[in-house]
Amino acid sequence: MNIKIYSEVKIDKIFEDYIKKKIEKFQKFIFDDGYTEFYIKKDGPMFLTEIYLHSKNFKVFLKESDGDLNKSVENLLDRTKKKIRRLHEKVVNKKEAK
Numbered sequence: 001m002n003i004k005i006y007s008e009v010k011i012d013k014i015f016e017d018y019i020k021k022k023i024e025k026f027q028k029f030i031f032d033d034g035y036t037e038f039y040i041k042k043d044g045p046m047f048l049t050e051i052y053l054h055s056k057n058f059k060v061f062l063k064e065s066d067g068d069l070n071k072s073v074e075n076l077l078d079r080t081k082k083k084i085r086r087l088h089e090k091v092v093n094k095k096e097a098k
Contacts, residue, residue: 001027002035009042009069022077023051029081029088032056040069047072051080058087 003020005011023036034055041048047069053060062079066072 001030001033003038004036005038005040007040009040009047011040011069019073019077026053026081026084029084030055030057031091040073049073049076051076053080053084057091058084060084060087 001024003023005016005019007016019038023038026036030053032055034053036054037052039048039050039052041050043065045067046065047067048063048065049069049072050063051060060080060083062076062083064072064076064079066075
């Protein structure tokens, strides 16, 4: 999976690698390579995080905001995992029904 991280906020390499590892785990729910774009923005006191995940079977766009960058990233990745899992189940169930 191709993963690109764009950040308006300075983040260190360890945090960037952590985000990439978490996103790579989504691969098991995706049927092709796909690609992901992850954005970190600052809006006043809030951190905005957005994820665009594109694959053959679906596209996911989610955003999260929080005053704590770590919380914003974790909440967004958790929500993304749940969303992808639901979409994966729909695709699998549709294929089994045929």
